[in-house]
Amino acid sequence: MFCGRFAPPDYETLRIGRMRAALAKKLPKLQSWKDTGARSVLLLENRDLSLSNHVVILEAAEEALKGRHDRPDEIWLVDTTIKTEWTVWCLMRDGLSFPDEETSFRYRDFKPDDLADVGAA
Numbered sequence: 001m002f003c004g005r006f007a008p009p010d011y012e013t014l015r016i017g018r019m020r021a022a023l024a025k026k027l028p029k030l031q032s033w034k035d036t037g038a039r040s041v042l043l044l045e046n047r048d049l050s051l052s053n054h055v056v057i058l059e060a061a062e063e064a065l066k067g068r069h070d071r072p073d074e075i076w077l078v079d080t081t082i083k084t085e086w087t088v089w090c091l092m093r094d095g096l097s098f099p100d101e102e103t104s105f106r107y108r109d110f111k112p113d114d115l116a117d118v119g120a121a
Contacts, residue, residue, distance in 0.1 A: 005050050015056065019064040031070035040072040044091075049081040054107075058091045058098070071095070086112055 008014065022044075030040040044061075046052050054077055065071055075092040088108045093099040100106055 007051050011051065012056070012060070015052075015060045016063050019057075019060040023061075023064050023068065027068065027070040027072065030072050034070075034073070039074070041074045041076065042072040044075065044077045046077055046079045047081055054079065054089045054091065061091060062097065080112075084111060084113075085109055 023042075026042060030042060034040040044057065046054075046057060057077055058075075061075055072092075073094060074090060077089045077091050079087040079089075086109070088110070089098075089106075090100050091097065098106075
């Protein structure tokens with residue numbers, strides 16, 4: 001038996017394209033709130049165990065943000081690849097990548113079952 005993974009040769013270019021599309025959709029909405037004085041926070045989700053991680057996602061975000069004037073104040077990533085434990089990173093805060101890297105809160109793990117359903121009636 002042979003096991004392997006396949007990714008297109010231009011996978012990182014495709015990742016940046018997907019990030020640009022997501023930012024084009026979300027950032028104008030966040031900017032409208034930011035213009036009223038709110039802090040803008042973009043939340044991204046990763047469910048790709050094989051080809052993605054917090055580093056390559058940040059790199060794609062940095063590339064996709066180039067030339068944009070509606071950058072969010074913060075970008076957070078929630079990794080949901082493991083159904084029973086999610087990991088959260090602050091990818092960017094006030095233009096600084098991995099702002100918590102040198103702290104004890106580099107990332108946070110939590111169990112999704114421990115979350116409160118704020119939409120439940």
